[in-house]
Amino acid sequence: MIRKTVTEVLEKGYNIVVVDDCSKDGSKKQVTGLPVYYLRHRVNMGQGAALQTGIDFAKKKGAKYFITFDADGQHDSNDIPGMIEFLEKEKVDVVFGSRFLPGSKTNVSRYRSVALNFGRYINFLVSGIMLSDSFNGFRLLSKSAAEKITLTENRMAHPAEFLLLTAEKKLKYREYPVAIHYSDYSRGKGLKNRDGIKILFEILLYKIFR
Amino acid sequence: MNITIIQVVLTICIALIAIYMYIRLRSGLFDVILIGLFFAVGIFFVLFPETTNDIAHFVGVSKGANLFLYTAILFLFFLILKLYSRLRRVEQKFTEFVRNKSLEEAEELDKKN
Numbered sequence: 282m283i284r285k286t287v288t289e290v291l292e293k294g295y296n297i298v299v300v301d302d303c304s305k306d307g308s309k310k311q312v313t314g315l316p317v318y319y320l321r322h323r324v325n326m327g328q329g330a331a332l333q334t335g336i337d338f339a340k341k342k343g344a345k346y347f348i349t350f351d352a353d354g355q356h357d358s359n360d361i362p363g364m365i366e367f368l369e370k371e372k373v374d375v376v377f378g379s380r381f382l383p384g385s386k387t388n389v390s391r392y393r394s395v396a397l398n399f400g401r402y403i404n405f406l407v408s409g410i411m412l413s414d415s416f417n418g419f420r421l422l423s424k425s426a427a428e429k430i431t432l433t434e435n436r437m438a439h440p441a442e443f444l445l446l447t448a449e450k451k452l453k454y455r456e457y458p459v460a461i462h463y464s465d466y467s468r469g470k471g472l473k474n475r476d477g478i479k480i481l482f483e484i485l486l487y488k489i490f491r
Numbered sequence: 492m493n494i495t496i497i498q499v500v501l502t503i504c505i506a507l508i509a510i511y512m513y514i515r516l517r518s519g520l521f522d523v524i525l526i527g528l529f530f531a532v533g534i535f536f537v538l539f540p541e542t543t544n545d546i547a548h549f550v551g552v553s554k555g556a557n558l559f560l561y562t563a564i565l566f567l568f569f570l571i572l573k574l575y576s577r578l579r580r581v582e583q584k585f586t587e588f589v590r591n592k593s594l595e596e597a598e599e600l601d602k603k604n
Contacts, residue, residue: 300593314600315600315601316601317601318598319597319598319600320593320596321593322589322590322593323589323592326586337590338594341594486575490576
């Protein structure tokens with residue numbers, strides 16, 4: 282699955298950093314031979330940590346724009362060019378992908394919508410930023426945003442941390458409608474609704490102890 | 492003076508903790524004095540529990556046992572907070588370590604090394 286995702290993005294002509302968070306299912310073999318940078322955590326650290334590792338590496342390589350893109354095929358590489366154009370036109374630092382803006386093609390389930398809707402209020406309470414979709418992993422960062430934002434929440438509270446840092450560093454941001462294709466594969470890989478409680482707890486701890 | 496079962500049990504527990512601490516920390520004179528004091532005060536309150544009532548009344552709590560419970564909860568809560576923030580710091584250091592390692596070992600998969 283990751284090979285398909287990576288290949289599609291490669292076809293659009295972007296550089297890819299694959300961060301393998303100590304996976305046990307042979308992710309490296311799947312992308313071997315493709316022109317990508319491959320980084321592996323020796324220990325499983327969590328999604329937030331993996332994102333930061335990828336961003337750090339891209340910074341070292343002198344990237345101009347940074348896109349975070351889930352590997353399970355739920356995002357659509359066709360959205361990338363429009364997103365970058367949008368960032369340049371609006372002169373913002375961060376573009377958040379949203380599956381709930383008009384123009385997004387998304388097959389999100391009813392329950393997931395309710396959970397996400399609840400979550401965005403939580404993230405609003407933490408950060409003061411209200412997004413239509415605050416748990417979307419598809420984001421675009423400008424160089425200055427990538428330099429100012431450093432995620433320390435290794436696991437699942439990083440969307441809240443990301444928003445809080447966006448607000449604190451006074452970065453300009455907008456939302457952009459993106460497609461989300463849920464498949465049985467991505468549903469198996471991704472978060473369950475019941476993980477919401479765990480995330481809520483992590484966000485709370487983050488807010489108290491940061 | 493009647494000695495109850497709980498007094499025997501608590502005295503033994505306190506003594507064991509004191510011995511354990513002494514073995515682990517046996518460094519300076521100061522530690523020994525501190526452990527000795529802890530031991531003495533603990534045993535004293537176990538053997539004469541009524542004395543804690545006086546302290547409790549003085550601060551406005553009805554029973555010595557209640558006062559002890561309140562302070563113990565506060566102390567444990569404080570300890571958990573300290574431990575958790577320590578844990579977070581350790582995790583951040585560890586993350587940094589793993590991240591730097593992975594940045595050093597980055598590969599380009601279409602090129603043979």
